[in-house]
Amino acid sequence: MATAARNDVPRNDMQGQVQYRFPPGFERNLLWFAFRRFRPANPILLFQHLAEKYGDIAHYKIGWNHIVFLNHPDYIREVLIVQNENFIKERTVQRTKMLLGAGMITSDGTQHRAQRQVAQPSFHRQRIPEYAGMMVKEAVRLRDRWRPGEQRDIAIDMMQLTLNVVAQTLFATDLRDEVDELASALNRIMGLYNFIVMLPAAEWLVHMRPPGLAAFVRARKRIDAVVYRMIAAHRQRDFHGGSLLDLMLTASANQTVASERSLRDQVITIFLAGYETVANALSWTWYLLSQNPECERRFHHEIDRELQGRLPTYDDVPRLRYVEMTLAESMRLYPPAWAMGRKARADFRLGEFLLPAKTTVLMSQFVAHRDPRFFPDPLRFDPERFTAEAKSRRTKLTYFPFGAGFRQCIGESFAWMEGVLLLATLAQKWKLKLLPGHRVEPEPLITLRPKYGMRMRLEAREAIGSE
Numbered sequence: 001m002a003t004a005a006r007n008d009v010p011r012n013d014m015q016g017q018v019q020y021r022f023p024p025g026f027e028r029n030l031l032w033f034a035f036r037r038f039r040p041a042n043p044i045l046l047f048q049h050l051a052e053k054y055g056d057i058a059h060y061k062i063g064w065n066h067i068v069f070l071n072h073p074d075y076i077r078e079v080l081i082v083q084n085e086n087f088i089k090e091r092t093v094q095r096t097k098m099l100l101g102a103g104m105i106t107s108d109g110t111q112h113r114a115q116r117q118v119a120q121p122s123f124h125r126q127r128i129p130e131y132a133g134m135m136v137k138e139a140v141r142l143r144d145r146w147r148p149g150e151q152r153d154i155a156i157d158m159m160q161l162t163l164n165v166v167a168q169t170l171f172a173t174d175l176r177d178e179v180d181e182l183a184s185a186l187n188r189i190m191g192l193y194n195f196i197v198m199l200p201a202a203e204w205l206v207h208m209r210p211p212g213l214a215a216f217v218r219a220r221k222r223i224d225a226v227v228y229r230m231i232a233a234h235r236q237r238d239f240h241g242g243s244l245l246d247l248m249l250t251a252s253a254n255q256t257v258a259s260e261r262s263l264r265d266q267v268i269t270i271f272l273a274g275y276e277t278v279a280n281a282l283s284w285t286w287y288l289l290s291q292n293p294e295c296e297r298r299f300h301h302e303i304d305r306e307l308q309g310r311l312p313t314y315d316d317v318p319r320l321r322y323v324e325m326t327l328a329e330s331m332r333l334y335p336p337a338w339a340m341g342r343k344a345r346a347d348f349r350l351g352e353f354l355l356p357a358k359t360t361v362l363m364s365q366f367v368a369h370r371d372p373r374f375f376p377d378p379l380r381f382d383p384e385r386f387t388a389e390a391k392s393r394r395t396k397l398t399y400f401p402f403g404a405g406f407r408q409c410i411g412e413s414f415a416w417m418e419g420v421l422l423l424a425t426l427a428q429k430w431k432l433k434l435l436p437g438h439r440v441e442p443e444p445l446i447t448l449r450p451k452y453g454m455r456m457r458l459e460a461r462e463a464i465g466s467e
Contacts (some may be wrong), residue, residue, distance in 0.1 A: 018356070044444050081406075143426050148460040153456075186276070188216075248263055432456040433459060
């Protein structure tokens with residue numbers, strides 16, 4: 001068990017020759033293990049091994065770089081909350097700048113605070129209810145296109161649905177004619193993610209266009225074209241509303257090259273964070289419901305009882321408790337944000353260990369959420385883990401699908417409401433069954449995607465009441 005981790009070493013103790021103390025871990029450099037035991041494309045296997053063998057905190061090196069993996073809420077709280085000023089985003093996140101630029105996910109310090117301040121009003125609790133109707137409308141469009149007995153890749157359907165939701169709610173834009181183009185380009189980039197992360201000096205090699213990076217550049221250009229068209233269309237409107245894009249345009253009024261690039265970075269970041277995470281959460285939820293008939297029965301019963309056949313509204317969200325609990329348990333087992341990383345600015349202490357500046361600190365929601373100390377029988381799907389009473393008893397930061405601390409996801413309330421409303425609207429008329437023999441495997445990319453999609457068969461449900 002971790003002890004309370006405090007950074008109480010006086011400043012002058014960290015000057016001159018310092019005797020660092022590292023946690024237990026690999027004696028060999030991780031490069032020695034590469035392609036032998038731990039595939040670079042699936043770091044979850046590495047994290048699970050570290051947690052099983054070394055417990056709450058483990059150390060290893062990649063080349064000259066020190067890495068520390070944390071698997072206890074005390075240590076995680078210390079990095080994300082108590083000592084957060086000493087940490088910036090680490091290399092893997094920085095590498096995503098090749099797609100996202102300097103948006104809220106990749107920026108640090110004053111730039112991140114300024115971007116968050118601009119976006120904050122769009123995620124204020126007084127604005128969130130305004131989005132509910134648009135979310136339900138998009139879900140109705142999708143469910144009315146479905147046909148009984150149809151076999152579909154639900155992962156693709158959820159991606160397109162949430163792309164449309166983000167476009168309509170946060171950017172006041174109808175992307176219906178371009179959503180396929182945007183989703184295709186984002187999927188192409190996701191397929192190249194591990195290649196980009198592992199490739200040395202990818203930021204420089206991208207200008208030389210080797211085969212993998214050439215495909216990345218083409219996909220990025222397609223995304224940029226859609227985003228810049230959306231920005232231009234907004235600027236040509238005779239009026240400006242209160243959407244997130246309107247707020248961003250007001251903050252970037254001078255239209256310099258640097259300002260336009262910054263605006264592009266922020267829009268793409270919000271798009272990716274806003275559609276990708278919720279889409280994956282929904283896909284995994286449909287899968288888990290299909291594998292747990294009793295939970296599925298209770299899920300549909302609550303929807304029928306509370307809605308009586310009418311479309312859900314914002315006011316229904318608090319009443320759809322089992323739907324929310326189902327979504328929460330889905331994000332426990334398959335958290336869309338499956339890992340987090342930070343890099344230390346200065347020397348720091350975690351419990352009994354003294355670690356040097358530039359150490360990378362990693363933590364994994366996928367591993368932490370399956371810790372049997374905090375979630376008994378962790379692989380069992382059980383929405384009852386998220387009753388109000390159960391949540392009040394649980395140690396903080398054993399469950400953190402949206403991160404924690406100052407950089408906790410700005411759109412968390414938006415995402416919870418969206419997930420509940422989309423699930424309830426679709427489930428009023430449909431049950432989804434996994435196709436026999438379809439392979440289900442999580443793939444840790446920027447988010448945790450189903451590697452082979454999610455092929456499911458649609459079964460119509462009897463309508464309850466009338467709309």
